Amino acid sequence: MLARVANNLFWMGRYIERSEHIARYLNVNYFSSLDASNTLSQSRQFVLRSMLFLVGEKIEDPNTILNEEEVLYKIGLNPDSPHSILNNIKNARENANSARDLISTELYESLNKFYHFSLNYPVDTFVKNGLYDFTTNITEMSSVLRGKIRDTLLHDEVYAIIMMGMNIERATQITRIINSKYNDALKAQMDCGQELGKSFEWTTLLKCTESYDMMRRFYKKTPTSISTLEFLILNPKCPRSVMSSLNQVYHHILLLDTNKYYNKSSTAFLVGKVRCEYQYKHIEEIEGDIKAFIENILESLNQVSIKMEKEFFNY
Amino acid sequence: MSNIENGTFSSYLRNPSLFDEIYDENGSIKMVYQKLFDHFGSHTVKDFVQLNNKAKASFFNQGITFQVYGENETKEKIFPFDLFPRIIDAKEWDIIERGSIQRSKALNLFLWDIYHEKKIIKQGIVPMELISSSNNYLHQMIDLDPPGGIYNHISGTDIIKHSDGKFYVLEDNIRCPSGVSYVISNRTALKRALFGVFNHYLTYTVTDYAENLLDLLESVKPKGVDNPVCVVITPGMYNSAFFEHSYLAKSMGIELVQGSDLFVENDFVYMKTIRGPIKVDVIYRRIDDLFLDPLEFKPDSALGVPGLFAAYLKGNVTLANAPGTGVADDKAVYTYMPEIIKYYLDEEPILNNVKTYHCSRPEELKYVLDHIEELVIKPVDEAGGYGISIGNTLTASEIEKVKAQIKETPRKYVAQPILSLSVHPTYIEQSESFEQRHIDLRTFTVLGKDKEFVLKGGLTRVALKKGNLIVNSSQGGGSKDTWVLKN
Numbered sequence: 001m002l003a004r005v006a007n008n009l010f011w012m013g014r015y016i017e018r019s020e021h022i023a024r025y026l027n028v029n030y031f032s033s034l035d036a037s038n039t040l041s042q043s044r045q046f047v048l049r050s051m052l053f054l055v056g057e058k059i060e061d062p063n064t065i066l067n068e069e070e071v072l073y074k075i076g077l078n079p080d081s082p083h084s085i086l087n088n089i090k091n092a093r094e095n096a097n098s099a100r101d102l103i104s105t106e107l108y109e110s111l112n113k114f115y116h117f118s119l120n121y122p123v124d125t126f127v128k129n130g131l132y133d134f135t136t137n138i139t140e141m142s143s144v145l146r147g148k149i150r151d152t153l154l155h156d157e158v159y160a161i162i163m164m165g166m167n168i169e170r171a172t173q174i175t176r177i178i179n180s181k182y183n184d185a186l187k188a189q190m191d192c193g194q195e196l197g198k199s200f201e202w203t204t205l206l207k208c209t210e211s212y213d214m215m216r217r218f219y220k221k222t223p224t225s226i227s228t229l230e231f232l233i234l235n236p237k238c239p240r241s242v243m244s245s246l247n248q249v250y251h252h253i254l255l256l257d258t259n260k261y262y263n264k265s266s267t268a269f270l271v272g273k274v275r276c277e278y279q280y281k282h283i284e285e286i287e288g289d290i291k292a293f294i295e296n297i298l299e300s301l302n303q304v305s306i307k308m309e310k311e312f313f314n315y
Numbered sequence: 316m317s318n319i320e321n322g323t324f325s326s327y328l329r330n331p332s333l334f335d336e337i338y339d340e341n342g343s344i345k346m347v348y349q350k351l352f353d354h355f356g357s358h359t360v361k362d363f364v365q366l367n368n369k370a371k372a373s374f375f376n377q378g379i380t381f382q383v384y385g386e387n388e389t390k391e392k393i394f395p396f397d398l399f400p401r402i403i404d405a406k407e408w409d410i411i412e413r414g415s416i417q418r419s420k421a422l423n424l425f426l427w428d429i430y431h432e433k434k435i436i437k438q439g440i441v442p443m444e445l446i447s448s449s450n451n452y453l454h455q456m457i458d459l460d461p462p463g464g465i466y467n468h469i470s471g472t473d474i475i476k477h478s479d480g481k482f483y484v485l486e487d488n489i490r491c492p493s494g495v496s497y498v499i500s501n502r503t504a505l506k507r508a509l510f511g512v513f514n515h516y517l518t519y520t521v522t523d524y525a526e527n528l529l530d531l532l533e534s535v536k537p538k539g540v541d542n543p544v545c546v547v548i549t550p551g552m553y554n555s556a557f558f559e560h561s562y563l564a565k566s567m568g569i570e571l572v573q574g575s576d577l578f579v580e581n582d583f584v585y586m587k588t589i590r591g592p593i594k595v596d597v598i599y600r601r602i603d604d605l606f607l608d609p610l611e612f613k614p615d616s617a618l619g620v621p622g623l624f625a626a627y628l629k630g631n632v633t634l635a636n637a638p639g640t641g642v643a644d645d646k647a648v649y650t651y652m653p654e655i656i657k658y659y660l661d662e663e664p665i666l667n668n669v670k671t672y673h674c675s676r677p678e679e680l681k682y683v684l685d686h687i688e689e690l691v692i693k694p695v696d697e698a699g700g701y702g703i704s705i706g707n708t709l710t711a712s713e714i715e716k717v718k719a720q721i722k723e724t725p726r727k728y729v730a731q732p733i734l735s736l737s738v739h740p741t742y743i744e745q746s747e748s749f750e751q752r753h754i755d756l757r758t759f760t761v762l763g764k765d766k767e768f769v770l771k772g773g774l775t776r777v778a779l780k781k782g783n784l785i786v787n788s789s790q791g792g793g794s795k796d797t798w799v800l801k802n
Binding site for chain 1: 557558586587
């Protein structure tokens with residue numbers, strides 16, 4: 001496979017995954033805030049800030065008044081804002097286009113439909129009353145894409161590259177979502193004195209990652225900070241967890257790197273090392289300093305991405 | 316004439332002075348079209364509106380689109396597709412197929428000759444100016460023996476049927492002829508929209524093009540290579556034919572590369588893969604000669620590969636088509652095709668040539684200037700239907716303008732009598748009915764070492780504007796699925 005095309009496929013995977021997480025975050029936060037248990041979590045300004053925080057736009061000034069329609073447009077359908085869902089899908093498709101000879105017709109057709117759907121979605125409807133419809137469609141269509149990736153591509157290096165992209169992105173987005181909701185929980189604690197460990201935001205966090213039902217089955221208890229973080233970071237059985245994503249990354253890098261000998265400068269080595277670090281961590285270690293954990297994992301994922309670029313995409 | 320009573324076609328306006336492909340000389344529906352005609356008759360106008368939309372959606376979802384560059388945003392458009400297929404019976408096809416092969420072979424021998432001994436010129440069959448004044452004659456190719464002795468591996472021949480019912484070749488395309496992917500996607504779209512009609516006909520498949528093309532590419536591998544690595548090279552995803560490039564690479568199962576994916580070291584070509592460099596042996600190139608190698612041709616071209624031509628000269632890589640073929644699909648060379656065929660193959664041309672006047676010859680120039688109203692004026696070195704003037708559609712002042720242009724650079728122009736391309740019922744969106752429109756046919760011929768193949772189908776292009784004779788997609792043309800029937 002061409003190095004350039006591998007790079008395109010890697011990013012196609014990342015962008016598909018990214019658009020889905022952003023869409024779900026908008027959806028869940030907005031709708032769970034409507035009947036939240038405290039006034040801060042119910043506040044629209046609080047929710048809009050949280051949405052912007054996720055896409056990397058932290059609003060520091062507490063006096064700024066955000067306009068709901070503007071914020072939704074910016075994150076959803078604004079073709080000029082680089083992080084909008086629309087642009088993520090556009091990027092996914094651009095990347096697929098240049099690798100069109102390698103991916104299946106079925107996958108390409110679905111991605112193409114996905115793109116036309118978001119491109120043609122009426123902006124006015126979206127910002128006024130289409131948030132639920134649009135974001136639900138985005139998450140469902142990304143599931144279709146995941147299905148097409150799994151079921152219509154040969155499970156060879158093309159597949160491995162896409163899966164690496166998706167899983168690195170998943171681990172990244174899950175960590176960012178944790179960060180964002182952790183930030184919200186801290187605010188709720190300061191503002192209404194809500195106990196951090198039992199904050200309403202942990203439930204929202206689980207719903208944002210489609211893990212609430214899985215979590216209830218596993219713990220059979222109301223989510224707390226410890227159980228939520230343990231589940232989303234360390235539980236390898238939860239397909240959305242950081243641990244599970246790292247396992248997937250490791251599994252797929254081995255399809256690319258068939259070298260059986262120890263090579264400490266390879267991506268496979270680095271991925272293995274990062275994975276082991278989390279495999280043998282326990283939640284108490286993380287809980288003490290969530291901020292450090294978040295910075296650490298994001299940095300590790302970034303290192304993996306850089307290493308991949310050097311080893312495979314260098315052209 | 317009961318066989319032409321038909322709901323769908325009751326309002327079909329038939330101009331008797333045009334050659335309509337679906338009627339015979341008595342004004343009855345031709346046998347081969349009868350079943351199709353009946354089948355269409357059982358549909359209502361509403362059905363066709365729906366079917367037409369279905370076919371269009373099929374192209375959009377498959378992403379078979381081309382880019383139209385606008386002021387603010389580039390838009391995606393589909394190449395218009397017509398629901399009524401064109402049928403070619405076995406007898407007619409035999410003429411087309413043999414004729415296409417004959418021309419491709421003759422052109423190949425001509426190319427070999429003009430890049431080697433130039434016998435045809437020395438013997439005075441064609442004039443020296445044909446080469447000396449052509450921008451497309453590459454001196455770099457002189458005395459070079461391309462692998463397998465093949466220059467024009469892939470040829471596209473544009474053929475029309477005149478009102479006399481005979482086939483004429485309008486143009487040979489032996490640089491990078493495009494359109495073959497539309498043959499295949501037209502078939503897919505028609506199957507999705509109107510699968511019922513296929514039950515009544517024994518039609519040749521068109522999906523075997525890719526395997527024949529790959530066989531060809533492997534047959535012209537460089538010396539000393541066992542299992543050649545073949546690739547398709549494209550100018551990139553913003554090229555209007557990118558869909559075709561990716562389709563061909565995908566259906567042959569080989570890599571689609573851009574110039575930046577390749578590099579040359581010690582006169583060998585390599586592609587940059589995730590496992591390091593891999594040597595490339597055969598390149599099906601879809602970029603023009605002048606962009607192939609910035610060291611040899613256009614120095615500012617970013618599309619090509621520095622050093623590629625040197626590798627080609629050493630025989631370490633095959634380019635298909637070979638560089639320098641453009642000299643032979645020049646409209647001036649076209650006029651000598653009957654002589655060229657006779658000279659190299661000692662055969663009579665199977666497909667007719669259109670009488671052509673060279674404006675470079677004083678006596679013919681005079682005739683052209685005096686008879687512009689009856690002629691089509693074509694620039695010799697433009698493709699895509701650009702720069703063509705059709706005499707009987709020009710106003711007096713336009714005629715004067717064309718005359719001035721010709722007088723300024725006579726070598727640049729040739730003229731031909733206005734041919735009446737045959738017409739075919741075509742679904743017209745605006746009127747929601749079938750109307751007569753002019754059509755042509757592009758055949759795709761693959762020429763390899765001891766191998767030749769013509770895709771049984773070809774691209775029928777249709778001029779969607781009423782009365783228009785120019786079928787090129789860049790001039791508002793569409794296309795039809797084309798069925799070649801088995802005996």
